[in-house]
Amino acid sequence: MNTILLFIFSMIYFNSQAQEGSMIRIETENFAHVLKIGLDHKLYQTYIGTKLNNNAEYEAVSKENIKKFVVNDGNPLIDLRHAAYPTFGTTNLFEPAIRVTHNDGNPSLELEYQKHSTKKIDDNCIETIIKLKDPQYPVFVELHFKAFYKQNVVESWTVIEHKEKEPITLYNYASSALHLDADKYWLTQFYSDVVEEVRIEESQLTKGIKIIDSKLGVRTNMFAAPNFFLSLNSKSTEETGEVLAGTIAWSGNFKFTFDLDNNNELRIISGINEFASEYSLEPQKVFKTPVFIYTFSNQGKGLASRNLHSWAMNYGLKDGNKSRLTLLNNWETTFFDFDEKKLTNMFSDAKTLGVDMFLLDDGWFGNKYPRSGSTSGLGDWQATKAILPNGIGYLMDQATATGVKFGIWIEPEMINEKTELYEKHPDWVLSLPNRAKDVYRTQLVLDLCNPQVQDFVFKVVDDIMQIKSGVSFFKWDCNRMMTSAYSNYLKKQQSHLFIEYTNGLYKVLDRIKAKYPNLEMMLCAGGGGRVDYGMLNYFTEFWASDNTDAFNRIFIQWGYSYFYPALATCNHVTSMGKQSIKFRTDVAMMGKLGFDIHVGGLKEDELKFCQDAVVNYKRLSPTIWKGDLYRLVSPYEDTRAVLMYVDKEKNHSVLFSYTLQPLTDPNYGLVKFKGLDVNKKYKVEEINSMPHGRKSFEESGNVCSGDFLMKIGLKVSSSQPESSVILEINAVE
Template identity: 80%
Template sequence: MKRLLFLLTLIIYSVMEAQDGALISIETETSALVLKVGKNKKLYQTYFGTRLNNGSEYEFISKENTKKFVINDGNPLIDLRHSAYPTFGTNNLFEPAIRMTHNDGNPSLELEYQSYSTEKIDENTAETIIKLKDPQYPVFVTLHYKTFHKENIIESWSEIQHQEKKSVMLYNYASSALHLDADKYWLTQFYSDVVEEMRMEESQLTRGSKVIDSKLGVRTNMFAAPSFFLSLNSKSGENTGEVIAGSIAWSGNFKFTFDIDNNNELRIISGINEFASEYNLEPGTVFKTPSFIYTFSNQGKGQASRNLHDWARKHGLKDGEKPRLTLLNNWETTFFDFDQTKLSNMFEDAKTLGVDMFLLDDGWFGNKHPRSGSTSGLGDWQATKTKLPDGIGFLMQKAKETNVKFGIWIEPEMINEKSELYEKHPDWVLTLPNREKSLYRTQLVLDLCNPKVQDFVFKVVDDIMQTESGVAFFKWDCNRMMTSAYSNYLKNQQSHLFIEYTKGLYKVLDKIKSKYPNLPMMLCAGGGGRVDYGLLNYFTEFWASDNTDPFDRIFIQWGYSNFYPALAVCNHVTSMGNQSIKFRTDVAMMGKLGFDIHVGGLKEDELKYTQEAVANYKRLSPVIWKGDLYRLVSPYEDSRAVLMYVNENKTQSVLFSYTLHPLTDPNYGLVKLNGLDPAKRYQVKEINIMPKGKAVFEESGTVFSGDFLMKIGLKVSSSKGENSVVLEITEI
């Protein structure tokens, strides 16, 4: 009896003490992150999950957590498991968010809570700022949490500075430390390679550390994407389960560490990869980390994706709520073999297709070393006189006369040894002293740490924009990673290279965005090797992969759909693969549609189909670009893929069904639709049918209730391999 009374007293005391401590609630419409100050002045995370209606009850979420943070202050095996921004050098036994050495040689850091404030930026956005300080050294860390209420997104980043007499050395500098308590953890990661981007792989996390990172310098995600899903307790489905979706907004080396301790508690440390990047921080200088962007969903991965899409269109993507341009690219038709007459004729092809723009790809520049292949010309951004005697201004004028817009390809961060630029400025290249040059795709990387190189790269864009009326669109490519990286500009601070290169790139893009705020640009990197929300702040869209085979593209585009909205993902109809023009076009319509085909080589019925498909796409693009995405059948789980987009007021939807490679007659069953209004009535009509072709969807034109479509469903798939069905669903 005495023991029971003692335990009750202990619990009551814990709750009372918790109520007395500073409680910081960071909330969105449906989620909450709660931080608490212990009586040792340390800051802890006590909760992350579904938002409570009564905020005062966050104190009662877990009596065990309350005891950890209040009564047991000072026990490193208990307290510091949930440290909001864990340090290194004193009693932290786990992965740190920050590690430094002071100028007196002391390798330790402690951080005590100082104050916090919350500023309401607008009706939907607020920022909570928490100030921490070392009690013995003038080192200050400020934690930032920016919330987007309706989108249920949190952005976290940190700012580190000091007032010591000399510089300090930073070894770790995370953007965020997030703590989770569950029985089990399931990680969905996205691995990549050239022509195999954004492939999903799910596994259960076990004790110890799991690291996903990049050491490529330039291309963030050639091997691993900077985004993940983390499911709690059990595998999450599209519509069920608790899941966190996270992504880092950094365009250089990134790192996620998933660390499960002996008590089965998980911490996720996110930020810049500190590998080979120790940083000398001068007194008074602020080291700002990139944003870790994350969302919590208790309704599965589908809702987490829709949260990110909503946020991206409004806040994460350049011009995310503006229309996109459909286009015809010349690459697969001409490669490097073209002249201004051939290109001018292709403007008519773009008009025939009904697209908005013609995009001139690689091979238009260089004179002393003309760009006739991949080995020369990069760095010399003047039109090749033998190909374009009247310059790109002539092409701009011809496009205008044809009533199509004109876009152009550049790769301004890279250089060939066979170029006038390299002959003049070999010191502008990243290359090791006393070593052979490390070429990849016959290219070297320009040193964007150097302000002169930054000015040069900006001038590439500025000069083109100052020609005639300028171009309507840039495709910005980056075809290699850093190897043997050494900056002549940085001299004795080579460990700053990976960070300063990315900052230099952002400086260039800031200047471009400031001078040309409405200029659309496509982000490309040897395919989809460079996709993140750091760069998408400057780019309207990205090239998903150099693999345009529609079978493979279904998996690639499916992977990207988890984190990026449809209008950001560029999909082109090309000659790659042996599938029908219908299948290739229907797959490309899942995102931002473009073409890279020889229009004159199309058969009459293929051209007629394509023209009709482009007209359908333009009519329905607001639904695809701005609608809520529902992934209905995964190609990872079936021999088909089915997804649909639904507009905001649930009056219109577009459904795409792609049959892959079924081994036998699949006899596909009904697919339950999602996102519609059960009280509305919808006409379901198959579109994108080949001339003289027959509809696969036998009930085309029939009216159904939203209730029926979502509870019973429809047969939406062809049983034939590499076949597709597109349904337009409209409220009656």
């Protein structure tokens, strides 16, 4: 069945009984993932990579080894290397995607092909569902593949159910199993820590198993980001090489397993981390795994990123095609030391800057135990009368009168012991019996496995939204991971905790999204400790890091840019670091701009610069947010970073050049631009200069052809340490 013809013409849902040896193709415009039913009735992957023009040639792509996918001679070293969803307990010798124990104690599973179906979701998306079954037990597995044609992205997930008389136990339950065949494999992973998010590390895979995972329960990205690139045969660059990019839409414990066998064949098993999470599945109940998202590029990491950005803005990110609010946050100006007068004065600061919104951060709540510091109040979500006698509604009215929107910070999943909530519901926290409570950052974690706790967390948002006209924006924080975790609600099913907590969180967010579909929310977790497309389905943006030093932020924002579009990445101008206000602002403009700075403390020329920068940003933001990203010079390979965004029509572009800390005069050479139209002419102008300051770009105002800019290039970088240049590039007649 030609799925592309289906994509163009079909409006119906149909089932197909495939014959042994026939193929199932999951295809986009340039990418194909091909599966085949063997003579043994099992399902195998035969190809993944660049789409072929002639469908018949997928048969030949596996070379002389094609027989191993369709001939069963009983040799497990041959037959099961490319199993589409590898099982455990019979003949598979490698990493399984699924492992179960039946209620009669049998620890094995076999899966045979039953049928598959394909349906058109919209003009760009086709879903393929493949049904598998154990020939001896009533255990059923559905493999789901949703292909996004224009974006060249595929979503993959699995649905597991059974009709045995008693529960079966799931030990492994992957979302995806992919097989790759190459001479060498290079893995790019993104390690993290607090204030050191998404740093890049690349290494060649050797024989054996490499695992990237999290066991933290919440704030799961603290040490490892749930993203990877896998380059085939040699290291890929921005523009060259074959590369698979993968990420997972799951906000709990995740796991990527890279299993390189004795024949140099690689399996990538992706999904929920099964560690301490064996799952008892009741008869007739459904276990649905999270979505694994992947794309394939034969033109390097840059194209893979652009594929994922396009998918995210259209399918993965809440309101991905809508505009975002610029803002002023009070945290670094006031911390916990504020009152009504100080806040309302800051509304005027926001208006003076020209931003859209004022965001009230931590410290506004608690009465019996006021939130005067980090040790109390968290969980008592009522305005503190001593500092806000007229409540949140008064602040909303004053912000509106000033001409700015009003947003607010919450951390509804966490609790201090010094709260009225804890006094009433100590059983609502995750805490081991017969052991001392493990308090981290003076906090405990509320048990979102419990429906009563889910109701409470929803009510935190709902109550605030019922005040006056509601707030325009929430900053949703999450400042600790799980330790010594035990759920009073789950009782004897503690191994369900990590999964049910995450599902409970999604239930809350589903309710919020349903009732307040246009509400904008920022995702925060002790910095960037929880950034994934499971949560970004509900959030318009995320806080990248508590490290706002502009020098460090270049590396952090660069790392996020591989998997997340610019409009989702919140970057604030703060007082951290000793760089100029220009450098700090230019770095923040690389994504979604905000300020967290004492406006009254700015010098006259600094304030004027910031005001002009906001005006520039609002003009350029459609290109930054929705344009194609081209990373031109990496800070990991040079003493500068250069990148540019180009709109879809190739009429408007913005280039950012950041000089880091060269030890000597760098004498930077020409940088070749990307993504422009060779037949158009472009005016190149430097913007965001300090008032009365000298421009760094000597050729500002010149007109060049797209052909010249991309083949020859321009000198775009200042030689001064920690300096920056922003170029606006517009097509002219």
